[in-house]
Amino acid sequence: xxxxxxxxxxxxxxxxxxxxxxxxxxxxxxxxxxxxxxxxxxxxxxxxxxxxxxxxxxxxxxxxxxxxxxxxxxxxxxxxxxxxxxxxxxxxxxxxxxxxxxxxxxxxxxxxxxxxxxxxxxxxxxxxxxxxxxxxxxxxxxxxxxxxxxxxxxxxxxxxxxxxxxxxxxxxxxxxxxxxxxxxxxxxxxxxxxxxxxxxxxxxxxxxxxxxxxxxxxxxxxxxxxxxxxxxxxxxxxxxxxxxxxxxxxxxxxxxxxxxxxxxxxxxxxxxxxxxxxxxxxxxxxxxxxxxxxxxxxxxxxxxxxxxxxxxxxxxxxxxxxxxxxxxxxxxxxxxxxxxxxxxxxxxxxxxxxxxxxxxxxxxxxxxxxxxxxxxxxxxxxxxxxxxxxxxxxxxxxxxxxxxxxxxx
Numbered sequence: 001x002x003x004x005x006x007x008x009x010x011x012x013x014x015x016x017x018x019x020x021x022x023x024x025x026x027x028x029x030x031x032x033x034x035x036x037x038x039x040x041x042x043x044x045x046x047x048x049x050x051x052x053x054x055x056x057x058x059x060x061x062x063x064x065x066x067x068x069x070x071x072x073x074x075x076x077x078x079x080x081x082x083x084x085x086x087x088x089x090x091x092x093x094x095x096x097x098x099x100x101x102x103x104x105x106x107x108x109x110x111x112x113x114x115x116x117x118x119x120x121x122x123x124x125x126x127x128x129x130x131x132x133x134x135x136x137x138x139x140x141x142x143x144x145x146x147x148x149x150x151x152x153x154x155x156x157x158x159x160x161x162x163x164x165x166x167x168x169x170x171x172x173x174x175x176x177x178x179x180x181x182x183x184x185x186x187x188x189x190x191x192x193x194x195x196x197x198x199x200x201x202x203x204x205x206x207x208x209x210x211x212x213x214x215x216x217x218x219x220x221x222x223x224x225x226x227x228x229x230x231x232x233x234x235x236x237x238x239x240x241x242x243x244x245x246x247x248x249x250x251x252x253x254x255x256x257x258x259x260x261x262x263x264x265x266x267x268x269x270x271x272x273x274x275x276x277x278x279x280x281x282x283x284x285x286x287x288x289x290x291x292x293x294x295x296x297x298x299x300x301x302x303x304x305x306x307x308x309x310x311x312x313x314x315x316x317x318x319x320x321x322x323x324x325x326x327x328x329x330x331x332x333x334x335x336x337x338x339x340x341x342x343x344x345x346x347x348x349x350x351x352x353x354x355x356x357x358x359x360x361x362x363x364x365x366x367x368x369x370x371x372x373x374x375x376x377x378x379x380x381x382x383x384x385x386x387x388x389x390x391x392x393x394x395x396x397x398x399x400x401x402x403x404x405x406x407x408x409x
Contacts, residue, residue, distance in 0.1 A: 043071075043073040043156075043157075043160060046156075046159075046160040047068060047071060047156065050156070050159070050169065050172070051064060051068060053169075054173060054176060057173050058177075059173065059176045059177070059180060060180060063176055063179055063180040064176070066179070066185070066186055067152055067176055067179055067186040070150065070152055070153070070186045070187055071152055071153050071156050072150065072153045073153070073156075073157050073160070073161075074149070074150075074153050074154060074157045074193070075157075076193070077149070077153075077154050077157045077158060077162075077193045077194075078157060078158070078161045078162065080193055080194070081158060081162045081163060081194070082163065089349065090343075090345075090347070090349055091296055091297060091321050091324070091343070092297065092301075092343035092345060094321050094325065095321070095324065095325055095328065095343075098138050098325040098329065099325055099328050099329045099332060103137050103138075103141070103329065104329070104332045104333065106137065106141075106142055107130075107133050107134065107136075107137045107142065107329065107332075107333045108333055110133050110136070110137075110142050111129055111130065111133055111333060114129075114133075114227070114231075115129070117228055117231070118132060118133070118231065121214065121228075121231055121232050121235050122235070124232070124235070125232070125235035125236055125238070125239040125243075126235075126239055126243055126244075126245035126246075127234075127235040127238050127239060127243055128330070130330040130331075130333040130334045131238075131249070131313075131326070131327075131330045132231050132234055132235055133330070133333055134325075134326045134327075134329040134330035134333060135200060135234055135316065135326055136199055136200060136227065136230075136231065136234075137329060138322070138325060138326060138329065139199070139200050139201040140198075140199050140200070140201060142199075143199045143225070143227055143230075146190070146191065146197070146198060146199060146201075146223070147190060147191040147192035147193070147196070147197060147201075148190060149190065149191060149192060149193045150187075150189070150190060151175055151189040151190060151191045151195055151197055151204075152172065152175055152176075152186055152189060154191075154192075154193050154194065154195050155168050155169075155171050155172040155175055155195045155204075156172055158194070158195065159171075159172050168195065170205065171195050171203055171204045171205060172204075174203075174204035174205045174207070174208055175189060175195075175204040177204075177208060178204055178207060178208065182219070183207075183211075183219050183220050183221065184219075184221070184223060188223065189223075190223070197222065197223065198222030198223050198230050199222060199227045199230035199231065200222065200230045200231070200233065200234040202222060202230075202233065202234075206237065207220070207222065207233070210233055210236050210237040210240065211229070211233040211236075212229065212232050212233050212236050213229060214228045214229050214231075214232035214233075215228050215229055220233065234316070237315075237316065238312055238313070238315075238316065241312050241315040241316075242308065242311075242312050242315075243309055243312045244307075244308055244309055244312075247287070247289065247307050247308060247309050248287055248307055248309065249306070249307060249309045249310050249313060249323070249326075249327040249330070250291075250294070250304045250305060250306040250307060250310050250324075250327055251280050251281075251282075251284075251286065251287070251291075251304065251305050252280070252281040252282070252302055252303065252304055252339055252340055252341065253273075253278050253279060253280055253281060253286075253293075253303050253304065253305050254278070254279050254280075254281050254303070254340065254341075255277070255278060255303050256276070256277030256278070256279075259276065259277065259278075260276075261295075261299055261393075261394030261396070262389075262392070262393075262394055262395070263276070263293055264293050264294070264295050264394045264395055264396045265292065265293065265294070265385065265395055265396070265397075266292065266293060267290050267291065267292040268290070268291070269288075269289070269290060269291075270286040270287065270288055270289055270290070270291050270305065271288070273286060273291060273293070273305060274286050278293075278305065281339075281340035281341070282336070282337060282340075286305065287307070289307055289308075290307070290308070291305035291306060291307055292305065292306045292310075293305060293306075294306050294310075294320070295394070295396040295398065296320060296321070296324055296398075297341075297343045297344050297398065298344060298396050298398035298400070299394060299396065299398075300342075300344040301341055301342070301343050301344055301398075302339050302340065302341030302342070302343070303341060304324075310323055310327065313326055313327065318378075344400070347400040347401065348400075348401060350399065350400070350401065350404065352374040353374075354401075354404055355374040355375070355376055355399075356372050356373070356374045357404070357408060358380075358399065358403075358404055358407060358408070359371070359372045359373070359374070359380055359383075360372050361407050361408055361409070362380070362383040362384065362387060362407065363383075365387060365407075367382075367383035367384075367386045367387050368383060369383045376399055380399075381397040381399075382397075384397045384398075384399060384403070385397045387407065391406075
């Protein structure tokens, strides 16, 4: 899905590698978009057409009578959906803002306050408290920033005028299904401008599939001041997407001098990495299992061995920058140290024109970037990696001015 959410506003999907420039990343949804909404005409005309489609999709007339009068067209939502910065943020800027001293201290306070409830959630779903609290902190600042936009209006606006109308119409239908099920009223369904809501910023489709009533009050209330249902719903999401109890998300590692960087992105048994001289930066032994080497800041930045739970976190949000932030914040919440490696902070962000030039050149060389839009997303990263492999370079997918100079004629 292609979607802005509060936590993803600076994060770009970085599959198995890192980038200097970070764009928006989607959180996956429970089902694909199947409907196609008209993109012309005024809002009232669109609502009339949508009403017919909603009835055909099983939304009752009672639900429609309660919900549709609350719909308003939100021009500011359209503007936000179409906004694209000329300069991309850098992964270390994103990490600095998401794993701040304030967020760490507030997260540790949340762990103390909700410790008993979080332990019960872990017992049921296997997801550690610090991981859930880290997601909570990045998604909504521990519930302080749950959004103030009327969700139905936001989804309707994006379904009519957004760049992904079919997707948002399906989300709007799912939001109506939530209301029809009695979990919340149309007026009280408040969240982010892009349609995500609650402490953990679920989209409607994900709510329908994964939300749970952990408190036992008969409602899946992810909006309540009590975060129990929201935290348990996120744990249920991760558990059902394959979270392995007792496995780390990743470990920052130190690579030995002369290490073969062409192994970047490969998954091997940790015993192999140990034999190659890779060691944990914090001094602990490598946990056994399969692990993939990731260099999110290129050869000059921190190195990580990522385990299967890293990929499960990417099911929550497809951005490697987001996963690194969640994982590192969770480590800090349980008393871990700051990163050992240093980011290549002297690297400047590429301009939009430079990113588009990079994509055009990669396409010309036979490496499909999935379009020329200036967004360094998964397809562009894969194209960079393919070019790097062809040149005998470390396939880290790291995009900076040096890479641009190498690729451009």
